[in-house]
Amino acid sequence: MEMLALVRNNRVIDVLRMTGMMALAFIAVGLLLLSFGKNPIEAYGEIFKGSLGSTYGLSEVVVKMIPLMLCAVATAIPARMGLLNVGAEGQLHIGAMWATWGALTLGEWPKEILLPTLVLLGFLGGAVFAFIPAFFRVKAGVNETICTLLLNYVAILIVEHMVHGSWKDPMSFNWPFTREFSDAARLAFYGNTRIHTGLWFALGAIVLFYLALKRTRWGYELRIIGDNAEAARRAGIPINRYIILTLCIGGGLAGLAGMAEVCAIQGRLRPGISTGFGYTGFLVSWLALHNPLKIILMAFLLGVLSLGGDMIQISLELPYAIVNILMALIFFIVLGRLAAGRKEY
Amino acid sequence: MIGIIESILTGAVRSGTPILYGTLGEILTERAGIVNLGVEGSMVTGACVAFITTAETQDPVLGVIMGALAGGLASLIHAFMVVTLRANQIASGLALMFLCLGVTSFIGRPYVGVRITGIQTLTIPGLSDIPFLGRIMFEHDVLVYLAYLSAPLMWWFLFRTRWGLYIRAVGENKLVAFAMGVRVQVLQYSVIGIGGVFSGLGGAHLSLAYTQSWVEAMTAGRGFVAVALTIFATWHPLRGVLGAVFLAQPLLSASRFRPRGSMCPPTIFICCHMC
Numbered sequence: 001m002e003m004l005a006l007v008r009n010n011r012v013i014d015v016l017r018m019t020g021m022m023a024l025a026f027i028a029v030g031l032l033l034l035s036f037g038k039n040p041i042e043a044y045g046e047i048f049k050g051s052l053g054s055t056y057g058l059s060e061v062v063v064k065m066i067p068l069m070l071c072a073v074a075t076a077i078p079a080r081m082g083l084l085n086v087g088a089e090g091q092l093h094i095g096a097m098w099a100t101w102g103a104l105t106l107g108e109w110p111k112e113i114l115l116p117t118l119v120l121l122g123f124l125g126g127a128v129f130a131f132i133p134a135f136f137r138v139k140a141g142v143n144e145t146i147c148t149l150l151l152n153y154v155a156i157l158i159v160e161h162m163v164h165g166s167w168k169d170p171m172s173f174n175w176p177f178t179r180e181f182s183d184a185a186r187l188a189f190y191g192n193t194r195i196h197t198g199l200w201f202a203l204g205a206i207v208l209f210y211l212a213l214k215r216t217r218w219g220y221e222l223r224i225i226g227d228n229a230e231a232a233r234r235a236g237i238p239i240n241r242y243i244i245l246t247l248c249i250g251g252g253l254a255g256l257a258g259m260a261e262v263c264a265i266q267g268r269l270r271p272g273i274s275t276g277f278g279y280t281g282f283l284v285s286w287l288a289l290h291n292p293l294k295i296i297l298m299a300f301l302l303g304v305l306s307l308g309g310d311m312i313q314i315s316l317e318l319p320y321a322i323v324n325i326l327m328a329l330i331f332f333i334v335l336g337r338l339a340a341g342r343k344e345y
Numbered sequence: 346m347i348g349i350i351e352s353i354l355t356g357a358v359r360s361g362t363p364i365l366y367g368t369l370g371e372i373l374t375e376r377a378g379i380v381n382l383g384v385e386g387s388m389v390t391g392a393c394v395a396f397i398t399t400a401e402t403q404d405p406v407l408g409v410i411m412g413a414l415a416g417g418l419a420s421l422i423h424a425f426m427v428v429t430l431r432a433n434q435i436a437s438g439l440a441l442m443f444l445c446l447g448v449t450s451f452i453g454r455p456y457v458g459v460r461i462t463g464i465q466t467l468t469i470p471g472l473s474d475i476p477f478l479g480r481i482m483f484e485h486d487v488l489v490y491l492a493y494l495s496a497p498l499m500w501w502f503l504f505r506t507r508w509g510l511y512i513r514a515v516g517e518n519k520l521v522a523f524a525m526g527v528r529v530q531v532l533q534y535s536v537i538g539i540g541g542v543f544s545g546l547g548g549a550h551l552s553l554a555y556t557q558s559w560v561e562a563m564t565a566g567r568g569f570v571a572v573a574l575t576i577f578a579t580w581h582p583l584r585g586v587l588g589a590v591f592l593a594q595p596l597l598s599a600s601r602f603r604p605r606g607s608m609c610p611p612t613i614f615i616c617c618h619m620c
Contacts, residue, residue, distance in 0.1 A: 153566050331444075332440050335426060335437055336430045338433070339433070
């Protein structure tokens, strides 16, 4: 009993310490705002009032959470075996692009067939794009972090090439976006909000990831590789197969986020479909320590911050960068906290 | 024809300079066993601070100094994270990048579109009269010359001095280095700091000489190209020079063919070469 109480106490202290350190991040950014003659209390008030103060704000937070959760799982699955996938942003773009191809060329298909096809295309697009770094990692030991990161630039440029080129809507007065998708290719919205059926992809991915991790041999072996790759190799676990599998599934989920963005929110492909969802999703995954259920919580937190960032741009004319600084500081704090608990290198 | 090749190579030397600075800094850091993915962050900080200083004081020399110092300071955050707290090196580097991109985009916002007199081209008399090579190598600004002098200096420092030996020893085996009497943590801190100074210099060259302007996130992945180049150069400063010029070439031609600086060709190039 005593032991148990001790553990519980430690956990309480842990949570308190964590909250205190996150408050530090807020204070640091507040000081930065003050030194530039801005009122931090007003800014924070606006961030939380705008996102949590109304049903509209809350629904928009959920809209942000959908791609964040998918990109977070895309980071978390490979991260469980020690791989860093920073390429969710690019995989999201390619997924969106493949789904767009489907929506533009198969637009006359009935909705019941078309939508599953688009989901599949979005997933495949992201998975194929994630296969590139996975392949190089397996065949040549190329560092997957740098490779996925640099491929983000490639993906965004490919998308820009398509929307500036052959996919450009002839009626767009030369704006770079595609034709609007037919109704059959659109995901449904709930009520008056912009929350769309993509929410179920995200929640489904999280639940499946959780179950796979806890209840299957696949998840067990994944965790072994993450804990000790050398032991896993000697135990005969096919590490290379897992590298390709986890990166491709992760990429596919990020691609699904891209498909949901173009088929629900935007209704067409355009540059800037993602406001850094891939990178923010990466942070979500790390803040949640790659734990599937915590991902929902952290996606909510960062969803609030990122929506608040949009709000203060409009109402207080403060740059979105403030929210980025805040997120980065929180990231640093989590990393430091994580490492402080470790004994050895 | 010769004229075209000449101008292409001249551009390659110029646009390769920020990447070369980043690479040299990263080679030094990685030789001491620290991977710093925050090069991108240090570089963008250097570019921003150098530009702001120059815009306020009209003094590009002060700008370069401040930019280099800012790059070094930024990378010390990474040093604190990975040396003192022993955090994950890759994740900490990425966090540094996010932080620096955010901070510079905030403090640099009033300076977007501001015009400055940056670093002027300094033609070296005599040497620039060499046919072909003269124009390619000796009609640049001071930071370019400094970069190409730094590479052999770095080689000499790493492979011919006691301190270089210590750094490599720490990178190979920290415990042995510690037993040898090297103060491992102090050394790693200084090496990360100096690496950041190099990245800051690269950023300063970018904003004060190459574009002579400031836009947020203007490094556009050059820091990561530098990290990739470090691997490509197999952690050797002199091979880094070669790589910087070769890699910068597709980067430059890409920015000529496309209105926005494209990172596509160098990425493919890196992927091919890492195999």
